[in-house]
Amino acid sequence: MGSFIYSVLGDPFVQMLQMPDFLMQVVWEGFVSGILYALIALGFVLIFKASGIFNFAQGIMVVFSGLTLVGLHELGVPAFLALFITLGVMYVLAFSVERLVLRNLVNQPDIILFMATIGLTNILIGLGQWIFGGETKSMITEQLWLPTGSSVWEPGGGLVIFQHIDIAAAVIAALLIICLALFFSKTKVGRALRAVADDHQASLSVGISLNHIWVITWFAAGIVALVAGIMWGARSDVSFSLQIIALKALPVLVLGGFTSVPGAIVGGLIIGIGEKLFEIYWGPLFGSGIEGWFAYVIALIFLLFRPQGLFGEKIIERV
Amino acid sequence: MFYRESGQFKSSYKEDMQAFPIREDKIGIAVWLLLAYLYVPFFGLPGLEYGFALNAIMIPVLIFTITTIGLNILVGYTGQISLGTAAFMGVGAYSCYKLTSYFPDVNIIILIFSSGFFAAAVGALFGLPSLRIKGFYLVVATLAAQFFLEWCFIRIGWLYNFNPSGAIEVPQREAFGFIVTGAAAEPVTRYLVVLTILIFLTIIAGNLVRGRIGRSWMMIRDMDIAAELIGVRPLTTKLSAFAVSSYYCGVSGALMVFMWLGAAEVESFDVNHSFLYLFMVILGGLGSITGSYMGAAFIWTFPLVLKEIGKVFEINPTVMENVSLVAIGVMIVFILIKEPHGLARLWQLGKQKLRIWPFPH
Amino acid sequence: MKDIAQGYMTEDGRQIGAVLMELKNITLKFGGVQAITNASFDIREGEIRAIIGPNGAGKSSMLNVINGFYHPQEGEVWFHGKKRPSMPPSEIARQGIARTFQNIALFHGMTTVENVMTGRQLMMKKNFFWQLLRVGPALEEETVHRRKCEEIIDFLEIQAIRKTPVGSLPYGLQKRVELARALAMEPKLLLLDEPMAGMNVEEKEDMSRFILDVNDQYGTTIALIEHDMSVVMDLADRVVVLDYGKMLADGTPDEVQKNQAVIDAYLGVEN
Numbered sequence: 016m017g018s019f020i021y022s023v024l025g026d027p028f029v030q031m032l033q034m035p036d037f038l039m040q041v042v043w044e045g046f047v048s049g050i051l052y053a054l055i056a057l058g059f060v061l062i063f064k065a066s067g068i069f070n071f072a073q074g075i076m077v078v079f080s081g082l083t084l085v086g087l088h089e090l091g092v093p094a095f096l097a098l099f100i101t102l103g104v105m106y107v108l109a110f111s112v113e114r115l116v117l118r119n120l121v122n123q124p125d126i127i128l129f130m131a132t133i134g135l136t137n138i139l140i141g142l143g144q145w146i147f148g149g150e151t152k153s154m155i156t157e158q159l160w161l162p163t164g165s166s167v168w169e170p171g172g173g174l175v176i177f178q179h180i181d182i183a184a185a186v187i188a189a190l191l192i193i194c195l196a197l198f199f200s201k202t203k204v205g206r207a208l209r210a211v212a213d214d215h216q217a218s219l220s221v222g223i224s225l226n227h228i229w230v231i232t233w234f235a236a237g238i239v240a241l242v243a244g245i246m247w248g249a250r251s252d253v254s255f256s257l258q259i260i261a262l263k264a265l266p267v268l269v270l271g272g273f274t275s276v277p278g279a280i281v282g283g284l285i286i287g288i289g290e291k292l293f294e295i296y297w298g299p300l301f302g303s304g305i306e307g308w309f310a311y312v313i314a315l316i317f318l319l320f321r322p323q324g325l326f327g328e329k330i331i332e333r334v
Numbered sequence: 335m336f337y338r339e340s341g342q343f344k345s346s347y348k349e350d351m352q353a354f355p356i357r358e359d360k361i362g363i364a365v366w367l368l369l370a371y372l373y374v375p376f377f378g379l380p381g382l383e384y385g386f387a388l389n390a391i392m393i394p395v396l397i398f399t400i401t402t403i404g405l406n407i408l409v410g411y412t413g414q415i416s417l418g419t420a421a422f423m424g425v426g427a428y429s430c431y432k433l434t435s436y437f438p439d440v441n442i443i444i445l446i447f448s449s450g451f452f453a454a455a456v457g458a459l460f461g462l463p464s465l466r467i468k469g470f471y472l473v474v475a476t477l478a479a480q481f482f483l484e485w486c487f488i489r490i491g492w493l494y495n496f497n498p499s500g501a502i503e504v505p506q507r508e509a510f511g512f513i514v515t516g517a518a519a520e521p522v523t524r525y526l527v528v529l530t531i532l533i534f535l536t537i538i539a540g541n542l543v544r545g546r547i548g549r550s551w552m553m554i555r556d557m558d559i560a561a562e563l564i565g566v567r568p569l570t571t572k573l574s575a576f577a578v579s580s581y582y583c584g585v586s587g588a589l590m591v592f593m594w595l596g597a598a599e600v601e602s603f604d605v606n607h608s609f610l611y612l613f614m615v616i617l618g619g620l621g622s623i624t625g626s627y628m629g630a631a632f633i634w635t636f637p638l639v640l641k642e643i644g645k646v647f648e649i650n651p652t653v654m655e656n657v658s659l660v661a662i663g664v665m666i667v668f669i670l671i672k673e674p675h676g677l678a679r680l681w682q683l684g685k686q687k688l689r690i691w692p693f694p695h
Numbered sequence: 696m697k698d699i700a701q702g703y704m705t706e707d708g709r710q711i712g713a714v715l716m717e718l719k720n721i722t723l724k725f726g727g728v729q730a731i732t733n734a735s736f737d738i739r740e741g742e743i744r745a746i747i748g749p750n751g752a753g754k755s756s757m758l759n760v761i762n763g764f765y766h767p768q769e770g771e772v773w774f775h776g777k778k779r780p781s782m783p784p785s786e787i788a789r790q791g792i793a794r795t796f797q798n799i800a801l802f803h804g805m806t807t808v809e810n811v812m813t814g815r816q817l818m819m820k821k822n823f824f825w826q827l828l829r830v831g832p833a834l835e836e837e838t839v840h841r842r843k844c845e846e847i848i849d850f851l852e853i854q855a856i857r858k859t860p861v862g863s864l865p866y867g868l869q870k871r872v873e874l875a876r877a878l879a880m881e882p883k884l885l886l887l888d889e890p891m892a893g894m895n896v897e898e899k900e901d902m903s904r905f906i907l908d909v910n911d912q913y914g915t916t917i918a919l920i921e922h923d924m925s926v927v928m929d930l931a932d933r934v935v936v937l938d939y940g941k942m943l944a945d946g947t948p949d950e951v952q953k954n955q956a957v958i959d960a961y962l963g964v965e966n
Contacts, residue, residue, distance in 0.1 A: 069470040069473075115667075116667055119671040120671055123674070125469060125470075126413065126415060126469065127670050127674055129415065129469075129470065130415075130612070130616055130666065131666070131671075133609060133666070134613075134663045134664070134665075134666030135663065135667065136663070137609070137613070137659050137660070137663030138660050138663030138664060138667070139663075140659055141656045141657065141658075141660035141661075141663060142656070142660055144652075144655075144656045145656035145657065145660065262477065262605075265473065265474045265477060266478075269471060273470070302489040304485055305485070307484065308478060308481035308482040308484075311475075311477055311478030311481055311482065312478050312482060314474050314478065315463055315475050315478045318463055318466065318467050318471055318474070318475065319466055322466050322467050
């Protein structure tokens with residue numbers, strides 16, 4: 016019993032102290048995947064804020080956009096043109112979702128809208144496999160002028176490796192988040208969007224077109240998905256199993272709150288770094304593969320104590 | 335013979351509270367039962383090869399109907415979304431496997447029913463957060479169940495008796511003197527066992543949803559705050575829904591492995607299957623037991639039909655698979671837009687038309 | 696004000712009994728907002744008690760305190776002569792407090808009769824295993840309660856919509872179904888949150904008649920919130936007036952009508 020307690024509460028920390036460079040490596044990798052979780056979660060937050068829809072299809076949008084990009088390139092389209100066309104595809108997707116789905120489901124209960132997005136997920140999986148095939152593809156990293164290779168840092172005789180693509184992912188994600196923040200705080204559309212997020216009825220009455228706003232937010236979520244798809248694809252590859260990984264944005268949202276952009280970022284980092292640390296240092300105790308559920312269980316425990324998330328507002332129920 | 339309720343007077347509340355108050359409905363059910371027990375076991379389905387009809391269509395559809403009824407209790411009747419269905423089925427399957435390893439002489443059907451209780455316990459455990467959290471947050475809780483249990487099915491060797499392949503393989507077991515599981519079991523035996531269990535569980539579900547417990551579920555679904563102010567205890571109500579729902583899933587999971595697949599690995603219980611069962615519920619009709627039958631049958635047979643069509647036109651089968659994914663997705667969205675209560679509601683509307691025919695006003 | 700220590704006789708000759716519920720110095724806050732400040736009043740057995748006040752006066756919050764949906768920061772709730780500890784609303788419902796809601800809170804997926812049956816939930820005792828068999832005692836129980844519900848449905852004259860899903864009913868009827876559901880609970884204390892809001896004169900007359908009949912036939916104590924002053928003055932035995940969460944007055948309709956503070960609150964003060 017004593018040795019078990021030591022192996023839970025003592026040994027992992029001793030290991031961390033003994034090899035600080037390895038710890039840094041683990042934290043860095045957790046940080047990068049955390050950023051990407053945050054990016055996927057951001058797509059959810061955008062749509063949830065603007066329309067109150069919990070868009071289950073956000074995960075598959077990541078895969079679908081990455082797949083479209085690579086698939087187009089495979090067909091011989093130059094990389095940047097393919098990127099441009101993919102953006103167009105994401106716009107068409109946003110437009111058709113609004114026109115064919117959202118518009119017809121206005122005022123339905125949330126659960127119905129949520130299930131509709133699960134249906135949408137199915138459609139996108141089917142379409143993606145149908146058009147581009149179901150096999151795993153590798154991202155066109157170099158063609159998009161994204162860096163490859165790695166740098167080594169040797170703090171005090173240790174060894175930490177930074178993949179350049181990871182650095183790029185962190186930087187691009189940060190830039191994207193800043194751009195979105197600016198877009199929503201400085202532009203007219205952004206202000207309209209925040210009005211819609213606050214109160215649908217009131218914004219309708221001051222002449223904001225909900226339909227227009229929905230297209231824009233879904234498109235923005237599509238762009239975020241595309242960036243997440245490129246980055247994730249570049250770190251591993253583009254496959255449909257990515258969709259399951261993208262689901263981890265859900266526990267991120269639970270931690271951060273469904274409507275908070277900073278929450279999504281902090282939540283993403285907590286989950287990303289937390290699960291890597293846990294997998295590496297405590298994983299051997301349980302048998303590996305903890306990464307599959309760690310995020311969910313943390314979110315679950317967290318929910319019991321703070322149902323509104325880290326940054327969410329406490330809901331006062333009324334009757 | 336018209337479908338009509340006029341002239342059929344109910345003289346007691348008992349008569350009015352029956353499952354099928356209209357005489358023609360009773361006759362319809364009797365016909366279905368006769369076909370299921372007397373036609374299918376001998377002739378299969380018209381136009382299909384006998385073994386295929388039973389093994390590839392009837393048995394899985396009946397098993398998934400049990401799953402769908404179970405999930406419908408949670409989603410359709412209680413309004414709690416779950417994406418952990420497949421994992422709860424897995425709990426049933428692995429429990430049944432362990433039970434029959436420990437008690438090889440006990441009637442396997444008793445063990446199948448018992449294994450549902452393990453699933454119910456696990457389901458209730460993961461349903462606990464539903465007291466504090468609602469809606470989409472619950473999706474995360476059920477996904478936690480899904481992924482955690484999947485991990486258990488891989489990592490805990492004891493669950494599959496440390497079988498090097500990691501799969502559970504169904505041993506031969508007898509019940510009432512017939513071989514019902516294992517490779518030697520006749521399809522018709524398995525079919526009849528599954529059919530009988532389904533009918534039994536359908537009756538129970540029907541009783542539950544029409545009575546006090548079903549009403550408390552629906553109260554929570556329709557307006558949880560009002561339900562609480564009327565005196566419904568949210569915790570017990572939600573947990574009972576999770577437990578009953580997971581019981582059905584557990585039994586269907588055990589049946590799936592023991593009466594249909596014969597062997598199973600964790601892939602049979604992954605999250606994609608959870609989506610599939612949710613689709614069966616949505617398409618069949620939220621909050622309808624009849625709909626559960628239709629949903630399970632439709633979602634299961636639709637890709638098979640498409641595959642056959644593909645063969646006729648010599649289309650690549652993987653293309654047809656993707657087409658059916660897209661088509662099912664489109665149908666889900668369409669049905670949610672047009673008729674959130676699914677095929678069951680369409681059926682009801684049809685009957686309603688018939689009831690007032692030929693004077694629709 | 697009359698001496699009401701031992702109960703009193705109303706103008707129409709009904710005997711009002713002892714104190715059923717007493718609220719002592721209730722204060723309720725939401726964050727920095729003071730919804731109710733130091734309000735105290737009682738509700739007596741058999742009485743029709745009205746709570747009135749302008750919008751935002753804290754009337755609905757008061758009902759929510761009474762049926763335990765909100766927990767006041769300060770003050771005590773006494774019910775049946777005992778101090779009530781803080782408990783979940785479902786337990787308070789079990790003690791015999793039923794209510795209707797300002798924005799109708801019916802179960803939209805169910806029919807009228809099913810909605811009324813939900814009021815009987817607490818009285819149905821047969822356990823899970825009887826429920827799943829639905830024979831013998833369980834079916835008997837269901838029938839007994841169904842009969843009771845049908846009585847209430849007759850009483851409120853909603854027989855014709857018995858099997859209609861409540862979502863498709865017009866507003867006035869929904870209000871009536873909600874009242875039926877509350878009555879099915881056979882409450883000791885019935886709380887009505889604006890039972891006549893949004894109704895036309897005819898519907899209001901019907902509803903007033905039902906409220907009086909309920910009080911008369913079942914002896915139910917009723918506390919109601921209402922905006923229509925003529926209705927309040929007709930129905931209520933005693934009236935509490937709230938304004939910005941504070942008690943302005945408490946007394947018979949006549950007394951309240953003459954109270955200067957009430958007149959000021961409703962008509963504005965001339966400076």
